[in-house]
Amino acid sequence: MMILMATILPSKLSLPLNNKKSGGKHSFQSKYVFFSNKPYPKFAPLSPNLHFSYDTVSVITSPAQSKDNKITDWNTKINEVCEMGNIDKAIELLYMSPKTEIESRTCCSILQLSAELKSLQDGKKVHSFICSSGISIDSVLGSKLVFMYVTCGDLREGRLIFDKIRNEKVFLWNLMMNGYTKIGDFKESVSLFRQMLDLGVEVNSHTVSCILKCFAALGSAKEGKWVHGFLLKLGLGSYNAVVNSLIAFYLKIRRVDVARKLFDELSDRDVISWNSMISGYVANGFSEKGVELFKKMLYSGVDMDLATMVSILQACANCGDVSLGRAVHGSGVKACAHWKTTFCNTLLDMYAKCGVLDGAIRVFDLMSVRTVVTWTSLIAAYAREGLSDEAIRLFHEMDREGVSPDIFTITTVLHACACNGSLENGKDVHNYIRENDMQSNIFVCNALMDMYAKCGSMEDAKAVFLEMPVKDIISWNTMIGGYSKNSLPNEALSLFGDMVLEMKPDGTTLACILPACASLASLDRGKEVHGHILRNGFFSDQQVANALVDMYVKCGVPVLARLLFDMIPTKDLITWTVMIAGYGMHGFGNNAITTFNEMRQAGVEPDEVSFISILYACSHSGLLDEGWRFFNIMQDECNVKPKLEHYACIVDLLARSGKLAMAYKFIKSMPIEPDATIWGALLSGCRIHHDVKLAEKVAEHVFELEPENTGYYVLLANTYAEAEKWEEVKKLRQKIGRRGLKKNPGCSWIEVKSKVHIFLAGNSSHPQAKKIEVLLKRLRSKMKEEGYFPKTRYALINADSLQKETALCGHSEKLAMAFGILNLPPGRTIRVSKNLRVCGDCHEMAKFISKTLGREIVLRDSNRFHHFKDGVCCCRGFW
């Protein structure tokens, strides 16, 4: 079924205005034949496509050469010259002639020729001649002028004359409408259409085709449907071109079903009908249907043309059907389509999207003309494969080759920089944008902000954001999401506040802002956003619902999280994973396991992240056997290869359970190189189980892998301190000092009346500092009375016990808890968050408070949640 490229001939049976002429633009041939019949044999051998040279023609046709007739017929001469297509001579004669002798129809001839040659310059010369000679611009001449101007692309001038002559000929109206449509000014075209109807100008098939195109482009579904009814009344409903426009219109407004019905009922389908339907399927996301229809098209004997191939290649790209793509490639080459840039560009893109990068490169290499689209497609191809450096290199090469990037190129290359996290390359592109004055384009700005956010520079992103003349919802979401992901939750929340004053957030905004509430553990702000979600019906957005569950988990309310979780009708992998991880964080290991099993029963396949969550849940609840079981299920049943995170969970599980030697052996047997977290998990196990010797051995690995991380030094120091090895503690402190490292200062915060209060360790500058101190002292002595002893070893200072106690009293989580007791209404749960792990002494005190004061305390540390109630913590010592 090999197919030749069909040239699109003007068609068809149903057309009233059959295009019988050989076509205006190509009419030289016929005119030449006519001319060669005249007695000038020496011109006969001239190729019909050759332009007549000025000199040659002037020899024969100059009126000055005429011998007897002094009153030369200038009009005839000019018409003759026009017949031959010699515009230069025609103009010259026009200006040589006595103005009064030139007839209107002569001007029409020259204008017609100017239009055919698309020579605005010559057309204007005729126009100014008309003006200076006083020829009245009647309806016929006016029409010709309009035709010339519109055809030559000067819509403004054409419109001026059009308005003056108030012609009621439908042709001229169609001409104007088409002119506006071509430049994308659909609104003006529609306005003309309305005027036409008001004036009672009788519309024809061309009019409705054009107006349907406009309404399709404007997305005016209602108006388009009205035209549909209107054209049926006019009896235009059986015209092939009209139905084709209707099909295209319905496909643009995404009414594929209506389009298909029209297509099926169309008796004389031509290649355009097929192409419209196929490309419409592809554009509406039904690529398979497009391919199916394509096969039907070939069966019914209609040859594909360039447009068909382009659509089908797109479909192949969408479906990843590279074999059909290759077949179309072959047909295209046979039909010589590979000389067409559009074909090659789509072909290149098809190979790239199907993951056949070398195929894309081969197409690129073989192309003789590479446009900006070609380069952009190849850059996108590299970026898609994660080869960002190569993508950026191509961008510079393209520039050197003299092909100017457009906004698509810029956004694509920015995306490559973003994926690469290469701020330097991104800044280079930013400079290029400034140099080429593209920084006011909204797409470019959004891509720039995204790049900066992904490269971690929110400062630069903000600078772009502030300078944007117009911001859309994507601009806001990019910034808010950027702040959220770069651990700047306060900035995210503050910008969200600015945003709601200017525009309505969408699902993406909400899904971006919830993690910020979560990271601050700001339940009040989270609830505000929840209210917003309910009021605006965003709970049905899967991403939003998932983020909401996650927020409640991280704000310390797993019960509410579960309630919402149960309300999500279709739970995806993320929904399940968030809940499982949530249970893990709160130490509800068994709930996590139940939920994990429910997920598998629901037919949702766990991925590596859900396995991290379940293993983590097991380790935080000390469920050793279950943890092992899941580690095996993961590999045996689910084909998930364990990564560092999974190994870390297992090490953590073994180490916490006191199986330190086994954990050490396990690390040594790992098929991948262990990192600091793996060794760190074992180190923390050593501290819990007081194995100083192993701790020292393990610490060596850790310090080598992450010498800057002070947390590990503190961990070892704590191990020494618990063993009362103060000399070693001192040495370690000196080591930290020598390396210029500082212990990360402890910081806790608590939300009271929607305001977040932050406490730093040892800081007494809070307005209520005195009251807090008094309360803590009172609690401390009460604790002693009831037999609690302060865990002074955590003070890490080798001093007398009173000093240590004082130091411990300054711990930020105690300050925050005390502030909560003093300022929250009685009975309200006290929710405190801390940036580091909770200290042992604070943990003891929280237990005590929960018992004596009967207050529930939820403490979130860097690792997990602690729920204190009636003197017990849910962690049962696993932290």
Place this chain on the structure above:
DNA sequence: CTAGGGTTAG
């Protein structure tokens, strides 16, 4: 008489 309907990249 002259014109119209389907075609590539983020």
